[in-house]
Amino acid sequence: MKALVWHGKEDIRCDTVSDPEIEHARDAIIKVTSCAICGSDLHLFHNYIPAMMPGDIMGHETMGEVVEVGSGVDGKLKKGDRIVVPFTIICGECEQCRRGNFSVCETTNRNKHLAEKVFGHTTAGLFGYTHLTGGYPGGQAEYLRVPYADATHIKVPDGMSDEQALFLSDIFPTGWQGAAQCDIEPDDTVAVWGCGPVGQMAIRSAILLGAKQVVAIDRIPERLAMAEAGGAITINFDKESVVERLNELTDNKGPEKCIDCVGFESHISMAQPDSVLDRAKQMFMLENDRPHALREIIYVCRPGGIVSIPGVYSGFSDMVPMGALMNKGLTIRTGQTHVNRWTDELKRRIEEGQIDPSFVITHTVPLAQGPEMYRTFRDKQDSCVKVVLKP
Amino acid sequence: MFHFSNLVRSKGDPKIISTGPSSLTSADRLARGLGWFSIALGTLELLAPHRVTHALGMHGREGLVRAYGVRELLAGVMTLSVEKKAGLWGRVAGDGLDMVTLLGEVRPSNPRAGTVLAALVMVGGVTMLDYIAAKDVAAQHDPRRGRKRLYSDRSGFPKGLTAARSAALPRPTNSPATT
Known part of the structure; x- marks a missing residue:
């Protein structure tokens, strides 16, 4: 599949990479229909956030269609479901998740030892956001494996477009x-x-x-x-x-x-x-x-x-x-955003027509144009405010 | 490099099969090369100034060469950073200083005058590269590139701003008098 891959400072490439595979029973794989470049992706682009490694796939604002589910997803997702993927990976079971402090989930960071050294305690695993937060491959790609998918998803209501729903992943709840x-x-x-x-x-x-x-x-x-x-x-x-x-x-x-x-x-x-x-x-x-x-x-x-x-x-x-x-x-x-704490209220406000988050999109381009759009967004050229990528 | 980083990835994580076009422009790559050149030259000037003064017949001016080494290192670090434009213009200014210093050493009494002339030609060439890179980086990353649009019609509130403001008001409760 194609994916936007970090190779070093200011060096993002649209590479061909192997497809993600289900690793755990709670995983699901989605076919990405829309993803976006976030302002915090630019911190990674500039290599200011430590522990990025060449070969890391970027992106934490992603949505798509479920194409494969692990055996432990417990019927909470099925093939064909349209979901938005919150940028914070959550287990839904630990003490912090039960309190609604989803961005400091105690379970999902697979590099806890690193986070504990740097932050004192672990924070949640994040998509496409350094090995301090798990080094999970991001969603600026054609496919994405969603760990703990039974908890880490937002189902998209019928009739809501990708553009309206996509930002439930990060910038709207943030x-x-x-x-x-x-x-x-x-x-x-x-x-x-x-x-x-x-x-x-x-x-x-x-x-x-x-x-x-x-x-x-x-x-x-x-x-x-x-x-x-x-x-x-x-x-x-x-x-x-x-x-x-x-x-x-x-x-x-x-x-x-x-x-x-x-x-x-x-x-x-x-x-x-x-x-x-x-x-x-x-x-x-x-x-x-x-x-x-x-x-x-x-x-x-x-x-x-x-x-x-x-x-x-x-x-x-x-x-x-x-x-x-x-x-x-x-x-x-x-704090990083406790995305799922706000999901129901924000979905309701979108459905009621109080707000349409798509107003912020200024550029919609194919995934292959991602590398140049990182430059355009960073340099604030072409009146760029928000870039949506279509794999 | 990514082959090594694959060691920390799990079995199901995607791994690179082949690489595609990069976000780095040709000017960015030239700037990066010049930045590393600056670091290398600066390190030489700082740590081994006698080699430079000996080669150019500038005996006794090791302090000046060390100072130039510090300047090169600062310009190199800046050129390798996100602020590469400032670093490159700093290098152009430094090249000018180098040429003035070298011109002062082109004198009959200097047995290394030929080497100084060769160094002058080399600095001239590097200056051209620095200037081209500085101009190209400035042009490619100029925020004035592209269409200019204002987004004065993008409220984000499909029902309008007044309705959005009133969304915060407490909803009226249905009392027997009003139903």
Whole structure:
């Protein structure tokens, strides 16, 4: 089969690989009908996340049709079912899964010993996302083996298109969790840093959860325009001061709720000297992350407010203003997305027509064009916001 | 390389049969080659400056050669990073500095003047490669490439923004008075 394979930094190739095989009774194999390139795939593309190995298949936003099931799937899936595959692999049985903390499932990471060394405790296995999280082959391919498939799936309701359902795998619940863990109240101003695909979903989630006003911060005109279409007031940080404008919009009190959809690859700008210093340190392996957005969030957030971090951080971040964080009494909520915790509610909202996540798709191309689309997406060329690949 | 990494894969994991086109452009590959060249030259200049000064008749200028070695290493690391454009322009500037220094050594009293001239030709050639790579990398990764579109009509709310905002309001309960 064809698959997008990581060969090294900035080197993704559309290779011919062997077909996946059922290994365990709880496995299933799907024929992929749609998959997408995620912003966090770019962290792997840039080789910032450790423990990628040449030959790893990329992709964790995938859906398709079940073509083979293991004997232990227990009738929960059958050939022909259309499913979305959550990016977190879950057993559904461990203590964390029972609590709904699916992204820290205790069972599914097949390289637990590595994760325990790096994180202290294991997290869930993830598709196409380094050997720290199991080294499972990803879904930017014609076929995908889904481990623990009896629990790791979302059945697609009849009548829902691939484009509407695909983002239940990651970016929609990720943006939703980013907003939901802010405990939004009707008087709240919610500020969202980063208007990439997750930021766009967080903006719409904050609207659906009843925020008084949503403010979106970015520098790319088409992303700001899309954010504005979704109901946000926009701030272009190339043109105006984020702190001044946010204070102006909130009677100098700052937003109650702040969502970091940027993560550890903040934009580098001479106007933000800390971002330049971060980049230099990152280049010489003195720091993993570039947390400019997080610093700004902690600085501008209203005392007693909530900082939600769905954006990905990889390791060690320097100069995070712990003094401001502590003295202002901010609450930080973060984590990889507990996808299945939100599935029923989000499916219902799509079915009721409250939201159609396909709005974010700007490019749909065959899988073979994947390597060049990684470049296009990374370089933000051709007004690219979200790429869907069709195997 | 992927043959070794197959050792950590399980039996049912897909393995590469043949490789296809890469996301790396020709300019990216040239930049990568120049980055490694920079690292190699910088390491030589830093660790064995006497070899360089001896070859070029620049005795007593080992400190300068070491400083140039550090510069080469910094430019090399940057050229091999995602910020390769900055690294390549840094290399072009460094090439200029190298040429000025070498020109100062083309004098009748230098018994190695011929070697210096050969080095100048070599630096000239590398400068051309650096310049071509810097220009091509800048062009290929320019965010202004492609169509420019705004997405002002993409609310994502099929029933409109007002309906989306009202979705958050508590749903009215059916009381006997209203049914």
